[in-house]
Amino acid sequence: DDPFRPMGMGSRSHDGEGLPVQETHLIDNGRLTSWLLNSSSARQLGMEPNGFSALGFGDPPGVTTSNLYLKAGDKTPGELVKGAGKGLLVTDMFGPSINPNNGDYSVGVSGFWFEDGEIAYPVSEVTIAG
Numbered sequence: 001d002d003p004f005r006p007m008g009m010g011s012r013s014h015d016g017e018g019l020p021v022q023e024t025h026l027i028d029n030g031r032l033t034s035w036l037l038n039s040s041s042a043r044q045l046g047m048e049p050n051g052f053s054a055l056g057f058g059d060p061p062g063v064t065t066s067n068l069y070l071k072a073g074d075k076t077p078g079e080l081v082k083g084a085g086k087g088l089l090v091t092d093m094f095g096p097s098i099n100p101n102n103g104d105y106s107v108g109v110s111g112f113w114f115e116d117g118e119i120a121y122p123v124s125e126v127t128i129a130g
Contacts, residue, residue, distance in 0.1 A: 001026060001036075001065045003051070008067035016055035021066065024050065036063045062100065082117035088126070089114055105130060 003012050003021040015021055017039055026034050035045070038053035038061050054064035081089060091111040098105045106129035112119045 001052075001068045003066035005067040005069075010064075010066035012066055015051045016053040016061045016064075017049065019049055019051045019053065021051035024052075026068075036065065038063050081114050081119070084114070085117060086115045088112075088123060089119070090128075 002008065002023045003010065004023060005011055012021060015038070024034050026032065026036070034050070035041075035047065036052040037045070037047060037050045039049045040060065041063055042049040052063050052065065054062045056062055075083075077089070081087075088109070089112045090109045092109065094108045096105070096107040106127050109126050109128055110122075110124040113121055113123050
């Protein structure tokens with residue numbers, strides 16, 4: 001997440017609680033390395049807020065990103081499939097839903113199921129949820 005990205009729609013110097021923001025790498029080499037925290041969520045986790053507070057309209061401050069983006073890796077999709085062995089290669093997403101109260105989410109997807117590093121068959125109308 002880069003709050004200083006030039007011309008970024010969410011660029012800012014401070015979050016909704018007045019804390020300074022900083023560029024934050026949330027995932028590094030496939031591992032979660034940082035959380036999005038406002039004062040409330042940080043307190044609940046025993047951590048420090050890190051500049052991701054969003055002002056609420058009639059509600060307490062929430063948590064948000066500024067200019068969240070994914071950097072491309074150096075592997076092709078084919079190399080990723082071969083290295084993963086078995087799984088779902090998602091090519092399209094539609095109808096996302098997030099419950100801000102508990103973090104539950106769901107999204108419809110389509111793509112391809114692969115096994116042994118090879119595309120096995122197309123998949124459509126699948127829901128990924130958590």
